[in-house]
Each structure stands twice: as structure tokens, then as C-alpha cells.
Amino acid sequence: MYSLNKALSAFDCAVLRQRSENTYELVHNNFPWIFELFNTSTSEASFNFPSRSLFLDDFIEQAKELWETSLDDQLNSGIWTEQLNKDLELHLEAIAINSKDEKLLVLHNQEQQFIQRQTTLQSARELVIANEVLQEQHIHVRRQFEKILLESRSLGDKIEALSDVIDHAQFGVLILDASMRPLLQNPAIFDLFDLPYEPSSTNVFNTLSDLARKQYPEFERVLSVRENWQGELLWMQPPFNTKWLKVTLYVIGDSDPDTYHWCLFVTDISRLKHLQQHNETLALHDPLTQLPNRQFFWRCLERFCANPDVFYVLYIDVNHFKQVNEAFGHKEGDRLLRELANRLKNTLKKKDVIARVGGDEFAIILSDINEPEHCQKIADRMQKNAHDVFTTEGDERYYISLSIGAVSYPNDGKNPETLMKYADLAAYKAKSDENQAVELYSSELTQRSSQRLTLESALRDAVKNDEFELMLQPILNLTSNRVVKAEALIRWNHPERGIIMPGEFIPLAEQTGLIVKIGKWVIEKGLALIQSIQSSGFRIKLSINLSPRQIRDPGLLSFVEKQLEKTDIDPSLLEFELTEGTIVSDYDTVSKLLNLFRQKGISVAIDDFGTGYSSLSYLKKLPIDDLKIDRSFVKDLASDDNDKAIVLAVLAMAKQLQLDVTAEGVEDSSQQQFLNEHDCELGQGYLFSQPVTFDNFISYLRTKN
Amino acid sequence: MIAKKVCLLGPTGVGKTSLVKRFVEGIFSEKYLTTIGVKIDKKTVTIDDTEIQLMLWDMEGTDRYCGFQTRYLRGAAAYIIVVDQTRAQTLIEGMEIHKLVKEECDIPSLLVVNKSDLDASWHWTADELDHYKRHFNATAMTSAKTGENVETMFNDLASLAFGSTQE
Numbered sequence: 001m002y003s004l005n006k007a008l009s010a011f012d013c014a015v016l017r018q019r020s021e022n023t024y025e026l027v028h029n030n031f032p033w034i035f036e037l038f039n040t041s042t043s044e045a046s047f048n049f050p051s052r053s054l055f056l057d058d059f060i061e062q063a064k065e066l067w068e069t070s071l072d073d074q075l076n077s078g079i080w081t082e083q084l085n086k087d088l089e090l091h092l093e094a095i096a097i098n099s100k101d102e103k104l105l106v107l108h109n110q111e112q113q114f115i116q117r118q119t120t121l122q123s124a125r126e127l128v129i130a131n132e133v134l135q136e137q138h139i140h141v142r143r144q145f146e147k148i149l150l151e152s153r154s155l156g157d158k159i160e161a162l163s164d165v166i167d168h169a170q171f172g173v174l175i176l177d178a179s180m181r182p183l184l185q186n187p188a189i190f191d192l193f194d195l196p197y198e199p200s201s202t203n204v205f206n207t208l209s210d211l212a213r214k215q216y217p218e219f220e221r222v223l224s225v226r227e228n229w230q231g232e233l234l235w236m237q238p239p240f241n242t243k244w245l246k247v248t249l250y251v252i253g254d255s256d257p258d259t260y261h262w263c264l265f266v267t268d269i270s271r272l273k274h275l276q277q278h279n280e281t282l283a284l285h286d287p288l289t290q291l292p293n294r295q296f297f298w299r300c301l302e303r304f305c306a307n308p309d310v311f312y313v314l315y316i317d318v319n320h321f322k323q324v325n326e327a328f329g330h331k332e333g334d335r336l337l338r339e340l341a342n343r344l345k346n347t348l349k350k351k352d353v354i355a356r357v358g359g360d361e362f363a364i365i366l367s368d369i370n371e372p373e374h375c376q377k378i379a380d381r382m383q384k385n386a387h388d389v390f391t392t393e394g395d396e397r398y399y400i401s402l403s404i405g406a407v408s409y410p411n412d413g414k415n416p417e418t419l420m421k422y423a424d425l426a427a428y429k430a431k432s433d434e435n436q437a438v439e440l441y442s443s444e445l446t447q448r449s450s451q452r453l454t455l456e457s458a459l460r461d462a463v464k465n466d467e468f469e470l471m472l473q474p475i476l477n478l479t480s481n482r483v484v485k486a487e488a489l490i491r492w493n494h495p496e497r498g499i500i501m502p503g504e505f506i507p508l509a510e511q512t513g514l515i516v517k518i519g520k521w522v523i524e525k526g527l528a529l530i531q532s533i534q535s536s537g538f539r540i541k542l543s544i545n546l547s548p549r550q551i552r553d554p555g556l557l558s559f560v561e562k563q564l565e566k567t568d569i570d571p572s573l574l575e576f577e578l579t580e581g582t583i584v585s586d587y588d589t590v591s592k593l594l595n596l597f598r599q600k601g602i603s604v605a606i607d608d609f610g611t612g613y614s615s616l617s618y619l620k621k622l623p624i625d626d627l628k629i630d631r632s633f634v635k636d637l638a639s640d641d642n643d644k645a646i647v648l649a650v651l652a653m654a655k656q657l658q659l660d661v662t663a664e665g666v667e668d669s670s671q672q673q674f675l676n677e678h679d680c681e682l683g684q685g686y687l688f689s690q691p692v693t694f695d696n697f698i699s700y701l702r703t704k705n
Numbered sequence: 706m707i708a709k710k711v712c713l714l715g716p717t718g719v720g721k722t723s724l725v726k727r728f729v730e731g732i733f734s735e736k737y738l739t740t741i742g743v744k745i746d747k748k749t750v751t752i753d754d755t756e757i758q759l760m761l762w763d764m765e766g767t768d769r770y771c772g773f774q775t776r777y778l779r780g781a782a783a784y785i786i787v788v789d790q791t792r793a794q795t796l797i798e799g800m801e802i803h804k805l806v807k808e809e810c811d812i813p814s815l816l817v818v819n820k821s822d823l824d825a826s827w828h829w830t831a832d833e834l835d836h837y838k839r840h841f842n843a844t845a846m847t848s849a850k851t852g853e854n855v856e857t858m859f860n861d862l863a864s865l866a867f868g869s870t871q872e
Contacts, residue, residue, distance in 0.1 A: 054745045054760055058710075058780065078774065079742030091742070118741050121770055125739050128768065129718040132792050133826075139793075140826050288769060330794075331801065334769065 018103035063096030172266035217421030289341035297355035315423035321360035403431035471691035571601035598623035631665025709866040715787035717766030723849035782866035793827035813865035
């Protein structure tokens with residue numbers, strides 16, 4: 001006991017042993033506060049409950065439950081604050097111990113731990129709250145912007161309404177038109193840069209744009225593909241001024257120059273940065289994943305670039321992260337990032353560096369690697385680990401995938417800016433190609449990126465110059481061989497290159513938002529074709545494709561309604577095709593929209609069925625009329641048993657759900673025979689007709705119907 | 706005198722401690738000082754001629770640094786979930802805490818929307834808010850800063866706590 005007491009004297013604690021139900025004797029003590037707590041004189045060696053502490057009295061009841069068991073165990077109360085009198089505030093922790101029939105209660109003064117925890121959490125929580133408030137203000141102002149900008153009123157009226165909103169904003173706001181010319185700026189944004197307020201000046205935007213290009217190598221790409229973006233910029237105006245600015249870039253509206261705008265929100269976060277610097281851990285670490293943050297990673301990258309040794313940089317983006325947040329909540333999104341951070345970390349060597357550099361983005365330095373194959377192997381391993389199932393707290397299972405871009409030093413770039421820019425470009429390429437989850441950077445990517453810009457500019461002209469054509473591909477009833485439907489397919493008649501297929505320009509149109517305008521053209525033209533088909537004496541339904549971006553366009557429904565009204569076309573002659581990916585990407589919006597289509601009498605088909613997500617629950621919930629089996633399953637139908645099984649399963653499921661089925665890509669009679677034998681009602685493909693012009697379509701109709 | 710344990714729960718920085726300070730000591734401080742662990746304060750109120758000593762368990766806000774501790778609910782007669790009308794996320798987090806409590810015990814609850822002295826910059830519409838309010842026995846809009854509704858809210862809480870053991 002002597003040695004135990006000696007050991008305990010190193011701790012700021014008292015140990016009590018239970019003598020009877022409410023009486024405890026003092027086994028060890030070297031501090032006077034215990035007597036205050038029990039309101040007894042210092043000569044007492046035993047204490048009775050209740051004490052002066054409501055918390056301790058409550059805890060002792062839980063302790064008694066532990067002591068009633070025969071388990072060698074202990075129970076910890078957690079820290080509580082006890083205000084014993086005006087001048088005496090204690091931060092305590094109680095531990096109940098059951099050990100070899102000894103019922104012990106340890107009271108531990110946690111003053112130091114309390115101060116340490118409070119100091120750390122004070123900064124951390126102030127940061128979290130300040131960020132939350134900031135986000136809230138951004139969302140609030142942004143929603144007002146969207147409402148105003150997308151309303152159909154004159155630009156002058158819009159500017160007046162926007163001015164009312166931004167004059168009250170507590171942060172800098174800059175609205176630019178589609179050509180990045182300042183349309184509106186509030187005085188606060190000039191204050192941030194200590195500039196006089198000049199509403200039409202481009203100084204602020206030029207400064208911000210320069211800073212962003214230098215400090216975020218991916219910024220240029222962000223602008224070219226019109227993504228929303230957020231970053232922290234360091235602005236220095238020697239000798240006295242240094243500010244940290246949080247910049248958020250939103251794209252509002254789509255391709256229409258009247259409604260399409262850039263909005264920049266700029267907030268001075270120097271105070272938050274100062275708070276972070278109070279605590280080095282917070283300044284260089286991401287509190288969510290416990291990984292180093294972007295600043296730390298940048299420092300490491302600079303250090304690595306100072307040496308000649310070869311290394312690789314990986315830029316990792318979580319695909320469909322937004323969906324996890326939407327489906328399971330932000331808490332689960334946070335859990336995913338923590339779990340993923342661990343999985344990624346486990347694939348690395350001790351010398352490698354991993355950091356969380358953005359919301360759902362990670363960056364890695366792979367040291368001591370010379371060969372691209374080696375880098376590819378590690379990236380594949382990461383991809384494989386990420387593919388393992390994730391489970392929510394509620395035991396729901398889901399899967400994710402990653403887009404990984406890789407770049408090598410010094411081959412691809414010699415400084416951090418170039419390396420990060422190229423790694424981001426490669427990751428972006430990986431994201432756009434679902435089959436290529438890891439993309440190693442090559443100079444081709446930069447070339448392609450510049451070609452893309454040229455194509456984008458030509459596509460903008462194409463919209464203006466009406467360079468598109470609509471072809472029709474018949475869809476036949478496989479039993480009667482009569483044409484019952486047609487799919488409208490767009491072609492771009494480029495003045496120099498000739499016909500460009502949709503595969504080449506639709507993804508670009510989707511990324512840039514031009515799809516909304518092109519999509520409207522298709523709907524307008526498609527309805528005109530239905531009219532012309534009717535005038536030719538046929539009643540044929542026309543199927544038109546809708547992309548994810550069109551679905552998100554709040555003006556889509558009213559546009560379709562107006563066009564139907566204008567042409568006086570029976571809505572049952574119109575069908576929209578969506579891919580599974582579109583449905584899953586924004587289920588709530590899609591669900592609302594499809595229900596409204598259904599109410600109008602417009603039918604809906606799922607395109608490329610079988611190639612997207614495996615969750616089929618939406619088939620039951622959504623108003624869907626037709627499944628279009630993807631051509632990849634039809635291609636080898638006669639010879640591939642797996643394809644046969646898939647097609648038969650789709651047909652059986654569709655029958656259960658009372659949906660029509662169209663087989664896409666029917667190219668030979670053996671495929672048709674198989675489909676006929678298994679009651680697949682509709683087919684489309686070169687066996688019947690390739691996509692043709694309106695006149696040829698009418699001729700085809702005349703021979704078939 | 707009847708003593709009732711009531712718990713103040715909610716996300717970080719919504720003003721739980723400020724509400725207690727306003728109610729018990731009649732003071733308010735602009736400076737935010739984060740709560741660590743638990744602190745208990747007492748105040749006696751009179752409900753229908755009955756004196757009730759409220760034991761107010763002010764708990765550390767629930768966030769990524771501190772999970773929700775259901776064990777502190779033991780013996781509680783009622784609880785309040787405090788949220789901040791300038792931060793939409795606090796309502797979502799408050800509802801999550803509310804769900805966790807409901808899984809643990811069936812006692813009356815009160816939703817307190819604090820910081821009513823500031824403009825409500827959250828995006829919840831009146832309908833959405835009504836939907837959330839329906840999950841509680843009572844709701845209150847308070848300002849620990851101005852004291853608006855604080856006394857009434859704690860009296861309502863005492864009535865709920867008293868009523869829950871009367872039934």
C-alpha cells in the first residue's frame with residue numbers, strides 16, 4: 001500500500017473505497033478539495049453521499065450498478081465542472097473501479113486536460129461555426145441570385161434586384177456576365193482590396209483571377225469547364241497588408257447568355273487563419289480525416305521538387321460523393337471520407353505523403369518510384385480498396401469509385417504548380433471516362449484540353465449558326481415489323497469538318513452547359529417533325545434524349561409545355577429518354593419531373609439499360625414506360641450465354657413491372673429471332689434502318705406501315 | 706421540494722450555456738466559450754403552486770469532436786434541443802440528436818430555436834419548420850442575448866418535466 005500511495009501521489013487525485021452503501025473511506029488523498037466536495041472537515045477520513053455535487057451523486061448510482069456485478073471493470077464519468085463556491089471551480093473526472101471485491105472510486109482533478117481540451121476545441125469550433133455561418137450566408141445570397149437571374153425580366157430590372165441583395169451581403173460579391181465582364185460588384189469587395197468603389201472597374205476580378213491562377217493550378221480548367229469552385233487565396237500588398245480570402249465561384253444559369261452568369265463571393269478569413277495558426281495541428285491538418293491539409297501538402301511538394309529524385313503525384317477525386325451526402329446525409333459523407341482516408345493511407349509507404357486537398361479530393365506523393373507501371377499498380381490497389389463496400393451507421397451498404405490522375409516528376413513537370421495542374425487534368429480525364437479509373441498524364445492531355453477549347457468555341461458558333469440536324473431512327477414492333485416509334489438523333493454539320501457524331505460533342509456540350517440550349521433546339525425541332533410526320537398521314541411517337549444537365553434546368557418543364565401548346569401536339573406522341581446515371585445523379589429532381597411528365601401524358605424510357613447502377617428500386621418508384629436494353633448486351637446475343645441471361649432477366653423483370661422493352665442495336669436476324677422468341681416487343685438497329693433524314697424516314701414508313 | 710433533472714442538448718455554438726446563464730444568473734456574454742464535458746446549474750421555479758428545483762445539465766455540444774453521450778440522460782425528466790436560426794445545419798444535427806434520445810428514453814422534449822435577436826439566415830421555410838416542430842412536445846423561439854422568451858421557455862420545460870412524472 002505504501003508504494004501504491006507513493007505512485008498515486010504523482011496524480012492529482014483522491015481514492016475512496018466503499019464501506020457501506022453510501023459511506024466511503026479515504027484510501028489516498030493529497031488535495032484539500034475532496035473535503036469541500038463532501039462538505040466535511042479535513043480530519044474526516046470517511047465521506048457520505050449525497051455529496052455537494054449533483055453530477056457525482058448521479059454517477060455514484062451508475063457506479064453501484066457496476067459494483068453489484070462481479071466483473072473486474074471500470075466506469076468513467078467524463079469531465080464535469082463543479083463550482084463549489086465563487087472562487088473554486090473544479091474540472092473533475094470520476095472513475096468507478098471493481099477489482100477483486102474492492103469497490104473503488106477515484107476522483108481525478110482534470111484541470112490541465114480541461115484547459116488543453118478547451119484551448120484546442122475553442123479554436124476548432126470557432127472555425128467550424130464561422131465556416132458554417134459563411135456557407136449559410138453564401139447559400140442564402142446564391143438562392144436569391146438564382147431566383148432573380150433565372151426570372152424572365154429585363155436585365156435592368158435584374159440588376160436592380162441583385163443590387164438590393166448584394167448591398168446587404170456581409171462579404172464581397174462580384175457578378176460577371178458570360179464573357180466574364182463585371183456586371184455588378186458590391187462596395188464590400190472593393191473594401192477587401194482597399195480599393196475605391198468603382199462599379200465598372202475590372203481591377204478586383206483581375207486581381208482575384210491572377211491570384212487563383214497562381215495559387216490553384218486547376219483554376220484554369222475549372223473556368224473552362226464551368227465548374228463551381230472554392231479556394232483560399234493569400235493576397236499580399238507589401239509592406240503591411242496580408243489577407244487570406246475565401247473565394248467561392250458559382251455558375252448560375254446555363255448556356256443562354258441572358259441567364260448564364262459567374263458569381264464570386266469573397267470573404268476575409270484572415271481571423272480564421274490566425275485562429276488556425278494558434279494551433280499548428282489545425283493549421284496543417286484536416287480535422288475530419290486527421291490527414292495533412294492542402295497547405296501541408298504544398299510545402300511537402302515544394303520540398304520534393306527541390307531534389308532530383310523521381311516521384312509521382314496522384315490527384316484523387318471521389319466519384320458521386322454528392323450522391324452519398326444526398327442519400328445518407330452529411331454525417332455519412334464525413335464517415336466515408338474518414339474511412340477512405342484510412343484505406344488510402346494503408347496502401348502507402350511510410351515515406352509517401354497523403355493529404356486531403358479539397359472537399360472530396362486527396363493528393364498523394366509516391367516517393368522512390370521510377371516506372372509508370374509501378375505507379376499504376378499502386379493506383380489500381382487504391383481503386384480496389386475504395387471499391388470494397390462501405391457501410392452506414394444504419395447498416396446500409398454502398399459502393400464508391402475514384403478518379404485518379406497521376407503525374408511524374410521531373411518528366412511531366414518540374415514545379416508544384418505544373419505537377420498539380422497536370423495531375424488534376426489527368427484526374428478530370430479519368431472522371432470523364434468510366435472505364436479508365438486511373439489516368440497517367442501525357443502531353444496529349446494538354447493538347448486535347450486545348451483542342452477541347454477550340455471545339456467548345458466552334459460548338460458555341462454552331463448553336464448560333466443553326467448547324468445541327470435531326471435524324472430519325474425507326475423503332476419497330478418485332479412481331480408485326482411495323483414502325484411504332486422513332487428516336488430523334490442529333491448530328492452536327494460542321495462547316496469545315498463535315499458531320500460530327502454526338503459522341504464527340506455531346507459530352508462537351510454537357511460540361512459547358514450548352515446542352516440546355518441544344519436540348520431545347522432538339523425538342524423544338526422534334527415536335528416540328530412529329531407535326532410533319534402527322535401531316536404525312538402517320539401517327540408515330542418520337543423519343544428524345546434528355547441529359548443530366550437538362551434535367552437540372554428549372555426551365556425545362558415550362559419550355560416543353562409551351563412547345564406542346566404551340567404545336568398542339570398530343571403529348572402521348574412524345575417520349576423522353578434518360579440514362580440510369582441521370583436518374584441516380586439527382587433522384588429527387590428526376591422523380592418530381594418525371595411525375596409531372598406523366599401527368600401531361602408524356603412517356604419516359606430508360607436508355608442504355610443495364611450499363612448503369614445496379615440499384616433497381618427506382619424502377620418501381622418512378623413513372624417509367626419503357627426500358628431500352630443497351631446494344632452491348634444485344635451485340636453477341638446469339639453466342640454469349642451471359643448476354644442471353646441478362647436480356648432474359650430484363651425481359652422477365654419488365655414483364656413483372658409491366659414495362660415495354662426495346663432492344664437497341666439489333667443488327668442481324670439471329671438477334672431478332674432470339675428477341676421474338678422471348679417476347680421482346682420492340683427493336684431498333686441497323687437491321688431495320690440506320691438513323692435517316694426526315695424524307696427517308698417517311699419513305700421507310702411508307703414501305704413498312 | 707421536487708427536483709427535476711433536465712438536459713440541454715444540441716450542436717456546438719447554438720447557445721446552450723448562454724441560455725442557462727441568462728436563466729440562472731440573468732447575464733449574457735458576447736464571447737463564445739466552448740463547454741467541455743458537463744456543468745450542472747440549479748434554479749427553482751414554481752409551477753401550479755408547486756416549487757420545482759430544475760437541475761439543468763448543460764452538455765458539451767455534439768459535433769465531430771464530441772459524440773452524443775446518452776448515459777447522461779439517465780434520470781432526466783425532460784430535455785431541450787437547442788438550435789441556431791442562423792445555421793441551417795444545426796436543425797439537421799439537432800434532429801439527429803433528438804432521434805438518438807428517443808431511441809434511449811421516452812421523456813418530453815422541447816425544441817428551442819435560439820438567437821432570435823439575429824436575422825434568420827437559414828433556408829428553412831415555415832412549413833419545413835412546422836414539420837420538424839411536430840416531433841416535439843413544445844417549441845420556443847429564444848434569445849439568450851436579449852432574454853426574450855428564456856424564462857417562459859424554462860418554465861415550459863419545468864411544466865413538461867413535472868407533467869411527465871405526474872402522469
